Amino acid sequence: MDRSLTSAQLDVFEKEFAARPANRLMQNAVTRTPVDDIALDRRIVTATDHSVSHHLDDWKVTDQRRSGRCWMFAGLNLLRVGAARKLNVKDFEFSQNYLLWWDKFERANHFLEAVVETSGRDVDDRTVAHLLGDPISDGGQWNMFVALVAKHGLVPKSAMPETDSSSATGPMNRALRTLLRKGARDLRRLASEGVEAQRACKGEVLAAVHRVLSIHLGTPPSRFLWQWRDKDQEFHRDGWTTPAEFAAAYVRIPLDEYVCLVHDPRESSPVGRTFTVEYLGNVVEAPPVVYLNGEIDLLKRLSMDAVVGGEPVWFGCDVGRMMRADVGIWDAALYDYEAVYDASFTMDKASRLVHHETQMTHAMLFTGVDVVDGAPRRWRVENSWGDEKADKGFWTMNDSWFGEHVFEVAVRRSALPPELAAALDEPPIVLPAWDPMGALAQ
Known part of the structure; x- marks a missing residue:
């Protein structure tokens, strides 16, 4: 084929398109109907029900609304299970x-x-450009969630309820991005004057950030009065308490024992090694975000074992792939795009990572699993998109989708095979800031 497009080549393409009746049929269909409705495999939809052999959830789903806080919602949804039991409340x-x-x-x-x-680096340096590209998104990772709880504790929703801006973060984030990029400009200009001059400037920027956050979200309480009535109508009062005291009382799982087990099948990412991503994190001086790379079957088995044992599992995935929102289903072959376009779309998971076709985009909870002959067949998922879709907000994932589009799960270190657990004590391989495994779930 010639280096540039020519009229002769375009003529060939047009004739080849017109020569196949299937192309004209698809053109007529897709120009009048959403392509997903045409490509949807009805056999998969009708064969997938929402029942599972092990089912944990008997609570209502939450709703992150127009914000990218899924990782935070999923983490808090995991913790609220034990809190609700201790409080003896339904939700x-x-x-x-x-x-x-x-x-x-x-x-x-x-x-x-x-x-x-x-x-000291040029502003067009790839790492600097990556940092400036999105200085304060909503997304996050499991280790970032743990770092926040460890440092700042937790409060009940009544002590700091949602605001318009927490449920729709766009305008607030716009102001914060501008403040931080302006701050970056000023800090870089002060580089020749030393770190102390830069940190003094940083303090001024943070004061402005504090004001923006307090205007949009309210002021986080340092103490609050906690009292409640349980589902048996018995009244309780803990009295005045701090966020740290509240977290200590009502977080019923040992967060510091959990590790992030990932499936990164790239040749550059050996199984049984730990990884971290440069500049990934939220709390300065908190433990770094560390991934332990394992085989996908191990991620499935440990997730299944946890759910069967009565504990939901936080996980991260590429949520928009092969997803049907109105029925709440994920399946690796849910849409037959190849039949629609007469073109191959096949790429394995490693190739999709290498070529920027996939990354982790969303975090949720496994709250159920359908086990057949000791292996998972489908998964029940608590999403944070409200209760209007799927089974009142609980979705169904066929196991084929887990292998292709799930990237990480948070599991207890004690559940790992001994050789993998030992790898957690080794220094992690440092990936560059722009590596796809540093993607933030939103």
Whole structure:
């Protein structure tokens, strides 16, 4: 084929298109009907029901609305299970707005420290450009969630309820991005005057960030009065308490024992090694975000074992692939796009990572699993998109989709095979800031 497009080549393509009746049929269909409705494999839809052999959830789903806080919602949804049991209430929510406030403030400081550290590099340096590209998104990772709870504790939703901006973060984030990029400019200009001059400037930027967050989200409480009535109508009062005391009382799982097990099948990512991503995080001086790479069958088995044992599982995935929202189904072959377009779309998971076709985009909870002959057949998923879709907000994932589009699960270290657990004590391989495994779930 010639280097540039020619009229002769276009003529050939047009004639080949017109020569096949199937192309004209698809053109007529797709120009009048959404392509997903045409490509949908009805056999998969009708063969997939929402029943599972092991079912944990008997609570209502939450709704992150127009925000990218899925990782935070999924983490708090995991923790609220034990809290609700201890409180003896049917439904309970920790304040997502409280953790959002602290995540934004901590992340602003984390970004500005990264700017100070890289201020000697050219602004077009790839790492600097990556940092400036999105200085304060809503997305996050499991280790970032744990870092926030460890440092700032938790409060009930009643102590810091949602605001318009926590449920629709766009305008707030716009102001924060501008403040932080302006701060980055000023910090870089002060590089020749030393770190102390830069940190003084950083303090001024953080004061402005504090004001923006407090205006949009309210002020996070340092103490609050906690009292409640349980599902048996018995009244309880803990009295005045702090966020740290509340977390200590109502977080019923040992967060520091959980590790992030990932499936990264790239040749450059050996199984049984740990990884971290440069400049990934939110809390300065918190333990780094570390992944332990394992085989996909191990991720499935440990997730199944946890759910069967009575504990939901936090996981991250590429949520938009092969998804049908109105029925709440994921399946690896849900849409037959190849039949529609007469073109191959096949790429394995490693190739999709290498060529920027996939990354982790969303985090949720496994709250059920259908086990047949000791192996998972389908998964029940608590999403944070409200209760209007799927089974009142609980979705169904066929196991084929897990293998292709799930990237990480949070599991207890004690559940790992001994050789993998030992790898957690080795220094992690450092991936560049732009590596796809550093993607933030939103």
